[in-house]
Amino acid sequence: MLYRVIDRADVPSLVAAFMERYEVVAPVRRGEKYVFEAVSDFDEIALDYPTTIASPKKYFLPATETLFAFDARENAVTDYVDEVRPRVLFGVHACDINGIMNLNSVFNDPRYPDPYYRAHEDATLIVGVSCTPTDTCFCHLMDSEEARPGYDLFLNAIGDRYLVSIGSVTAANILESACDVREATDADRAAFRAATRARQRAFNPAIPDVQEIPMLMDAFHEDAFWDELGGRCLSCNACASVCPTCYCFDIRDTLDPGAETGRRERVWDACTSPQFAMVAGGHNFRATPAARVRHRMYHKLNGFLATHDRSLCVGCGRCAAACKVDISPIAVLEFFERKGADDGE
Amino acid sequence: MSEIERVTDEPCAPRVVFIGLASCFGCQINITNIEKHLLQVLGQIELGYWQLTSSEPMPDAFDVAVIEGAVTTEEAAETVRRARERAGCVIAIGACAATGGIPGMAAPDITGCAAAVYGDAVPEACGVLRAPAPVSALVDVDFTVSCCPVDPFEFVRVLDAALYGSNRLAPTSVLCGQCAQGEGGCLYKRGQMCLGLVTRSGCGAKCPTLGRACNGCAGLSPDANVGAARAFAASRGHDPARFDEALRMFNTVALVAAGEGE
Numbered sequence: 001m002l003y004r005v006i007d008r009a010d011v012p013s014l015v016a017a018f019m020e021r022y023e024v025v026a027p028v029r030r031g032e033k034y035v036f037e038a039v040s041d042f043d044e045i046a047l048d049y050p051t052t053i054a055s056p057k058k059y060f061l062p063a064t065e066t067l068f069a070f071d072a073r074e075n076a077v078t079d080y081v082d083e084v085r086p087r088v089l090f091g092v093h094a095c096d097i098n099g100i101m102n103l104n105s106v107f108n109d110p111r112y113p114d115p116y117y118r119a120h121e122d123a124t125l126i127v128g129v130s131c132t133p134t135d136t137c138f139c140h141l142m143d144s145e146e147a148r149p150g151y152d153l154f155l156n157a158i159g160d161r162y163l164v165s166i167g168s169v170t171a172a173n174i175l176e177s178a179c180d181v182r183e184a185t186d187a188d189r190a191a192f193r194a195a196t197r198a199r200q201r202a203f204n205p206a207i208p209d210v211q212e213i214p215m216l217m218d219a220f221h222e223d224a225f226w227d228e229l230g231g232r233c234l235s236c237n238a239c240a241s242v243c244p245t246c247y248c249f250d251i252r253d254t255l256d257p258g259a260e261t262g263r264r265e266r267v268w269d270a271c272t273s274p275q276f277a278m279v280a281g282g283h284n285f286r287a288t289p290a291a292r293v294r295h296r297m298y299h300k301l302n303g304f305l306a307t308h309d310r311s312l313c314v315g316c317g318r319c320a321a322a323c324k325v326d327i328s329p330i331a332v333l334e335f336f337e338r339k340g341a342d343d344g345e
Numbered sequence: 346m347s348e349i350e351r352v353t354d355e356p357c358a359p360r361v362v363f364i365g366l367a368s369c370f371g372c373q374i375n376i377t378n379i380e381k382h383l384l385q386v387l388g389q390i391e392l393g394y395w396q397l398t399s400s401e402p403m404p405d406a407f408d409v410a411v412i413e414g415a416v417t418t419e420e421a422a423e424t425v426r427r428a429r430e431r432a433g434c435v436i437a438i439g440a441c442a443a444t445g446g447i448p449g450m451a452a453p454d455i456t457g458c459a460a461a462v463y464g465d466a467v468p469e470a471c472g473v474l475r476a477p478a479p480v481s482a483l484v485d486v487d488f489t490v491s492c493c494p495v496d497p498f499e500f501v502r503v504l505d506a507a508l509y510g511s512n513r514l515a516p517t518s519v520l521c522g523q524c525a526q527g528e529g530g531c532l533y534k535r536g537q538m539c540l541g542l543v544t545r546s547g548c549g550a551k552c553p554t555l556g557r558a559c560n561g562c563a564g565l566s567p568d569a570n571v572g573a574a575r576a577f578a579a580s581r582g583h584d585p586a587r588f589d590e591a592l593r594m595f596n597t598v599a600l601v602a603a604g605e606g607e
């Protein structure tokens with residue numbers, strides 16, 4: 001990895017350089033919260049944002065995506081619609097970069113590569129930025145507090161400068177052309193270490209650090225805890241809507257008025273949705289909210305590991321903020337914590 | 346999903362009738378709001394009967410019955426039963442037909458409501474009143490287009506599903522997930538009480554997106570967790586009695602059926 005130092009004051013010209021060739025998407029303030037959105041000026045960007053309502057997943061897997069257009073009379077595909085645009089995701093936190101890495105490993109699985117996802121991925125540059133954990137952040141417990149691969153540039157804030165990790169030649173060239181790029185000094189390195197220390201200390205200590213999570217998920221599979229969670233789940237899917245790593249979708253056809261032509265679309269779906277596991281004939285393999293919530297937590301904290309060797313949950317904490325009834329991996333970690341400490345459980 | 350069973354193999358356009366029961370006709374009017382697409386849609390069907398466009402009486406034979414409005418009289422109940430016997434497919438449109446809607450608010454006490462309006466001389470033109478009910482309380486309904494009023498394009502999609510089949514399933518998850526996709530922030534954070542917690546998704550969270558609380562016009566989801574929703578609203582300072590009162594605007598019939606009416 002190559003590292004360079006730039007001044008904070010150089011970031012606007014970096015963004016401007018990206019804008020010459022790409023759509024720039026960045027965190028912007030919306031009401032009390034923040035969202036990823038296309039920007040046209042550096043001043044719109046809130047680079048020190050805590051987190052966004054929903055993740056940048058939407059730029060790889062849009063909530064609704066047209067796969068192709070068809071002619072219903074001819075029963076033929078008329079157009080593979082291509083809505084991919086060259087884009088820079090500017091200001092992505094480490095958890096989300098790890099989330100995107102998880103999506104990559106799903107959608108680039110050589111057995112079923114997904115050309116639509118791949119097209120978005122190929123057209124997207126990612127510029128990461130260091131962060132300060134919020135109360136619901138627990139990426140450090142999910143091995144996602146650092147972005148190792150997965151970015152083109154990563155801006156580590158060190159006072160009035162950034163220590164920039166460089167991940168791609170394309171981005172390096174733009175960085176060089178737009179900024180006054182320097183070699184890191186000893187002082188920069190010390191400032192970087194101080195920043196990582198401060199960040200480590202900033203995680204919410206109330207979120208328990210639990211070992212052997214995947215095994216615990218199996219061990220307590222039948223625990224009444226899941227009924228407790230299911231009993232208060234609203235079946236709303238807000239958790240999946242905001243999650244960087246929920247990637248399930250449904251495919252459906254939409255006819256245009258007149259029914260002569262139409263589009264095949266994929267739309268987000270989620271295992272918390274009541275009909276998600278309903279099959280032809282009407283049987284529902286996960287007919288209760290308890291079974292659905294447990295399934296979601298399993299995939300996040302256990303199931304994905306078996307095939308991809310890392311936890312699907314990256315600890316971004318968004319579902320903890322979005323769920324109105326306090327269902328999230330944090331609740332599961334707290335449950336495991338109580339289990340050991342309290343014989344009465 | 347059910348497709349129309351044709352009595353003859355001869356290619357002819359499916360015959361569709363529109364029936365209006367106790368309603369404001371807003372859903373029917375809204376269908377005409379697809380404007381430039383209206384002729385395309387009408388081109389697919391043979392419009393057998395539509396009070397809005399003609400005063401010809403309803404024919405005896407048709408394939409699809411589109412029903413707007415709640416059943417509030419014995420006469421309407423008979424109309425619905427007859428439509429079911431004749432039509433291969435029944436589509437209920439709008440909150441009135443789907444949940445009882447606004448007329449459904451009178452379900453717990455239709456006699457009292459009639460008396461409050463007419464005194465002790467209910468005019469004959471009212472017909473023989475009965476507790477307002479959604480169409481599905483009387484007959485099997487093949488497709489439902491929710492909301493007050495219906496989204497006209499959703500109506501067209503459902504009509505197409507009835508005519509040609511469809512791989513779409515009406516969701517039973519509640520609204521907050523769609524609302525979260527819009528990233529507008531939850532109205533509870535701004536002190537408003539919103540019924541998206543229990544309302545069937547599908548409208549795309551239209552009202553919260555515009556900054557207004559959901560009234561529940563798409564109907565209570567069969568998978569709604571009303572108890573947990575009430576508790577959440579209460580935790581944000583909204584009296585459960587107010588929550589229930591708001592819910593009664595479009596969902597009285599369902600609440601009465603669940604023993605939570607009054």
Ligand code: SF4
Pocket residue numbers: 239242243244245246300312313314315316317318319320328329
């Ligand atoms: S499960 Fe929750 S905390 Fe984990 S990645 Fe998804 S939204 Fe973030």
Ligand code: SF4
Pocket residue numbers: 232233234235236237238239240272293322323324325326327328
């Ligand atoms: S876990 Fe929470 S956010 Fe997810 S579906 Fe249930 S209530 Fe909604």
Ligand code: SF4
Pocket residue numbers: 368369370371372373413414438439440441442446447492493494495
């Ligand atoms: S659902 Fe609403 S718009 Fe439609 S008929 Fe009933 S009251 Fe009118």
Ligand code: SF4
Pocket residue numbers: 520521522524525530531532533539540541542550553559
């Ligand atoms: S505004 Fe309403 S629909 Fe949206 S998240 Fe809040 S309660 Fe749910």
Ligand code: SF4
Pocket residue numbers: 492493544548549550551552553558559560561562563564
């Ligand atoms: S947000 Fe609620 S009230 Fe508004 S259209 Fe949707 S279901 Fe109806």
